[in-house]
Ligand code: KG4
């Protein structure tokens with residue numbers, strides 16, 4: 661018997677719905693929210709309103725483009741957290757209402773493990789191999805930076821995380837200092853392609869163990885830039901490519917150093933990258949080079965699965981369904997939601 665899961669994601673500023681059947685993705689619809697660009701960051705109140713407007717059409721489209729009838733859905737998986745509470749409330753209330761009206765079970769999903777489980781989505785179009793357990797995952801997004809040992813689809817342990825800003829936040833904040841739009845991560849990536857990563861150097865914070873820190877780097881970047889701009893007002897404009905490449909290179913170095921240490925400590929050489937920052941071309945390139953040198957088996961996510969999406973929620977829901985791990989209608993969203 662096949663199992664069809666509808667996934668709903670609304671933790672930040674993307675409203676998404678997807679259908680996964682027996683691990684195969686049948687549809688994956690995302691409505692982004694460009695409106696936040698003009699504010700230089702996500703405005704929670706506006707994000708909730710946009711989710712409210714988008715959630716019905718996005719879900720409708722996910723069901724119709726999957727070529728299924730709503731009666732063919734076996735369960736509804738939704739993001740319970742972590743995220744912005746007002747945004748989570750829209751997705752969770754909608755998922756609860758739909759599960760009641762269709763008479764199917766509800767499955768709560770944690771957004772972070774879901775980023776990792778995109779690596780198990782099967783694509784009808786392409787054959788690929790899946791990570792073997794146990795593997796080591798580096799999860800890098802706008803809100804989180806974590807090193808996770810994954811022992812099974814639903815058995816994970818965080819062994820390192822950021823003590824301050826997330827990697828995506830570091831990209832976005834440094835981009836803002838250079839006058840770039842939000843989110844600045846993809847813009848820095850693009851500008852860095854024509855720059856020299858060793859042109860400028862910044863203070864890289866030293867943190868014990870497997871934890872990360874980015875706020876010192878951001879401050880060092882800000883102070884250096886202030887000094888250079890006071891000497892030459894056109895400094896940023898005339899050095900934007902080298903500045904982007906240099907800050908990207910510093911962030912990539914912090915991430916890869918801890919990942920290498922984690923691999924040495926655990927002896928795990930099966931490595932998975934996940935989250936929005938997994939789209940960064942400098943990080944991907946550097947991990948490929950390290951993998952060749954260290955003999956890692958590296959799994960980089962398809963670009964469509966790096967940003968927030970609901971296929972990752974549906975695939976996580978699929979594994980929870982197999983275990984009979986369902987939720988009651990009484991659970992409420994959690995802005996902080998540990999793995
Ligand atoms: O996972 P995600 O879509 O949302 C969260 O759960 O946070 O990650 C968004 C983050 C943003 O900080 C964005 O700037 C960053 O991912 N990002 C990138 C790139 N694409 C997205 N950072 C660096 N290079 C990129 N190519």
Ligand code: ZN
Nearest residue numbers: 775801936968
């Ligand atoms: Zn995310």
